Amino acid sequence: MNHFLVKSTAQALFRSSRNYHRNFSTAAIAQLSHQHGGGAYGSFHGQRMSTLPEKKDHQPEENKNENNNAAVSSYWGIARPKVLKEDGTEWPWNCFMPWESYNSDVSIDVTKHHVPKSSGDKFAFRSVKFLRVLSDLYFKERYGCHAMMLETIAAVPGMVGGMLLHLKSLRKFQHTGGWIKALLEEAENERMHLMTMVELVKPSWHERLLVITAQGVFFNAFFVFYILSPKTAHRFVGYLEEEAVISYTQYLNAIESGKVENVPAPAIAIDYWRLPKDATLKDVVTVIRADEAHHRDVNHFASDIHHQGKELKEAPAPVGYH
Template identity: 80%
Template sequence: MKQITLAKFAARALFNGGRNYQCGHFSFAERHQHSGGFGSFHWRWMSTMPDIKKDQQHSEEEEKKNEVVNNNSNNVVVSSYWGITRRKVVREDGTEWPWNCFMPWDTYHSDVSIDVTKHHVPKSFADKFAYRTVKFLRVFSDLYFKERYGCHAMMLETIAGVPGMVGGMLLHFKSLRKFEHSGGWIKALLEEAENERMHLMTMVELVKPSWHERLLVIVAQGVFFNAFFVFYLIWPKAAHRFVGYLEEEALISYTQHLKAIESGKVENVPAPAIAIDYWRLPKDATLKDVITVIRADEAHHRDVNHFASDIHHQGKQLKEAPAPIGYH
């Protein structure tokens, strides 16, 4: 009889959606304790349904809480496990700092009083090789860009940011291999590379490169990086002299750019916001101000690399002379 009664209750439960059924003065929940087998399994299955709903409801509440937290924190994603957050950074006037690529302590006033006309007269074979190589490459860039000063500057900066990174990287690895300090030259060269990159970020705001110019940048950077990497490994004193002469050509290009602005060939448009913050320029700064500070930076890079080459020419290593850190 017990088996027949249990079968009836089981059938009724299956056909009526798994509800609790009353049998006399006690429920099926109580009866299953005496029946075992299928009834016990069926009750356990039914008893999990409210827990699943509770879990779903709990997860939905957590999602809503997370959305509220994210909205309150200006849509900043916060990792509850790692705890990685960016602290609020403000300008000197109290307004929020808008840039993630550099911070207020990375900004500076460029020394525009630096002599931009200095030239290192090539003397040794390494000097002459570096000088003539740069002059040879200059011919192709002038033929391609002509008087498109903005595009020329953009291409120049994609190349100019390579030597500092290559030199800093190789000196970094050398320091790791030999367990020795670099005399600050790793930092000095990486500062140079970062400064050149900021020149590029500024020029991109002023000049919108076309697809074929972007393609040219990719090809030129790929070729130049690998060539300079080998060049620096084999002949560092010539490599630094090469960069010094490359910066001298950059000074010539930027001086021509300034003359074009002054003569009216190039419109003296307002300076991009990124340039105003990076060089601490006045709010009403113009393109002429931007080109002036970039030219001053290039003059500093010229001096640093000629200085590095002179150290090598004296038969010394860079670490034996203190590096000029902190200009940028």
């Protein structure tokens, strides 16, 4: 008797649940169709929930794309506003906005060098020089590939430092003097360097494998490094950026001597650095080198703050140079 009651109750619940989902789906389709004036939007969702894919397949390709875009953006009420360039044309990039583009300060001194003083400084300097020897042996005069590999590493420290400062701020309920934003700006800027270099240099499969390996090792090593000694970690990045400046200077010399063809600048670089329409590879390398020189100064400055026995929050961060 008990077994019969349990079985009957389970069957009743199953039928009730099935009817509820059927009625809910029908009501949802009707409501969406009503909200958007019926037509394509309502029928599109009805077809997605039905088992009739052949109707969707008969739509023109352009209509299918429009319906997909409308469905995703309209259902959740989230859509990027239409952004225009100064000339009235539509902004083509999703990875950055017009107000994030800037004119790079190419007048910055690219010859500055911080002389190592403390034992931590010397350790950071020698470590970077050792890594430089390894990279030079591998890439030799393949300047574009060298730059591409460099940017996959250079974009890591800012993200790690910004993340750890963010967590520290949460733990201690304190401000950071703008340093979180400054370091994340650095990481984003380095990433845009990479996006630009990828347009110029197509990495091979073994170079992609090298990037994956190097990033995995370097991220974890720098994460521990920064926790143990932020002042040495920032000094290390400062020296790393000094080497980046040297590398891009060699790249420029190769372009000027004719070893590397001075090809037109990629569209993403023209919009990101607000370069003239006829900009070339030489212009791109020049502005990237200026960015690296600024990262050099910011990280040496951060290390100096720690060497004075202070925290980064005690000195305003150089925010907004990008």
